[in-house]
Amino acid sequence: MSAEASPSVHVRPPPSGFDVELRPPGSKSLTNRALLLAGLARGRSRLSGCLESEDTRLMRGALARLGVSFTTSDDFREVTLEGLGGAPRSLAGAEPIEVGTAGTAARFLTAALAGSPLRARVDGSARMRERPMAMLLDALREQGATIECEGAPGFLPIAIDGRQLAGGELRLARPVSSQFISALVIAATLARAPTRIVLERGCPARPYIDMTLACARAFGGRCGWAEDAVDVLEVEPSALVGQDMAIEPDASAASYFLALAAIFGGRVSIPALGRASLQGDAGFAHVLGRMGARVEQGAARTTVEGTGALRGGDFDLSDMPDMTLTLAVAALYAEGPTRIDGVAILRHHESDRLAAGATELRKLGATVEERAGGLTIAPPVGGRAGLRPAAIDTYLDHRMAMAFSLAGRVEIRDPACVGKTFPNYFDVLAGLGMVEPA
Secondary structure (H helix, E strand, O other): OOOOOOOOEEEOOOOOOOEEEOOOOEOHHHHHHHHHHHHHOEOEEEEEOOOOOHHHHHHHHHHHHOOOEEEEOOOOOOEEEEOOOOOOOOOOOOOOEEOOOOHHHHHHHHHHHHOOOOEEEEEOOOOHHHOOOHHHHHHHHHOOOEEEEOOOOOOOOEEEEOOOOOOEEEEEOOOOOHHHHHHHHHHHOOOOOOEEEEEEOEOOOHHHHHHHHHHHHHOOOEEEEOOOOOOEEEEEOOOOEOOEEEOOEOHHHHHHHHHHHHHHOOEEEEEOOOOOOOOHHHHHHHHHHHHOOEEEEEOOEEEEEOOOOEEOOEEEOOOOHHHHHHHHHHHOOEEOOEEEEOOHHHHHOOOOHHHHHHHHHHHOOOEEEEEOOEEEEEOOOOHHHHOOOEEEOOOOOHHHHHHHOOOOOEEEOOHHHHHHOOOOHHHHHHHOOOEOOO
């Protein structure tokens, strides 16, 4: 823990028999997609239920420098934007656009800037400088943009000399992040000609691409999966038009509370989040159902009730990799081992979540096999009674902090890292009686 880390929070299990309805903040993924698309659209957009967090502040700040004007409510949940009516043509200030650790901001803005007639630089945190960008940068160069890596090849910081992208066919091997594909879809709406993106070996986290397509279509974009091929996207140049959009609660954030019910035998309901969600992570409730929890999911509501017993199993989370740490902590309380596969993508997030997760699970008494693309977790000897109190390092990673807060009696070091997506997360836990007084 660095000298600048925030003071630790001590977390305990919730009181028995808890039954609550909770509404997490707005989806980060939907908020940042909607903000950028509204900024590129013609006319006014009103976004309600937005997430206010580090990632969304970075996106708003970048859009403001590109000339997008907006007003917000006092809590920033309501944002009204006047869009540019196309690609941005100027950038205020000479300093780089700062994306922090926000992968959505880094990848989406890079693509939009590459497709715009301006010069810009993009930079991020030390960790963001380690996260891969090469496949995206190469695809944008192929489309006509000039991009120079100012540090290591294939990584931030970068200097962009943008222009209207050419369109045509892009052939990509399997990307390390679905954000590359979403970024290219957004940029392709600004292109000179239709774009056909061929994913030669598929892609991870496909529901996030579906989310991007749905959002782009909501603003008038013409894009979708090709009818004649499984892994081919087709995007036509589109004049985006401002829209009113309600942002769903964040399904990734909801997972922690749903898992809390499954682990400790309570009941949690999440309104406005159900099977009609645009977010693939809304399906995590059914993973908990496979482990033994009772699940009710309507079109716009999800409820999980714990039964007092969980069982391990084999889970492919390639469509919902952000659920890995939540499931890994639930596995501490399950009977038998839990195997998680399909999540090699997690090596390149805010932390190497597989390595970090394995390290912290072992502190709690679990036996963990770490593989290139997943984890196998055997619960502590003696089950729940064998869990050890531990001080959990969070690696500047919001999901490490939130997932491991479910692990029993733990000290969460540097808890302020949750500000990336859920600034008041530990306040919500305090409201459930889970945070010990300082």
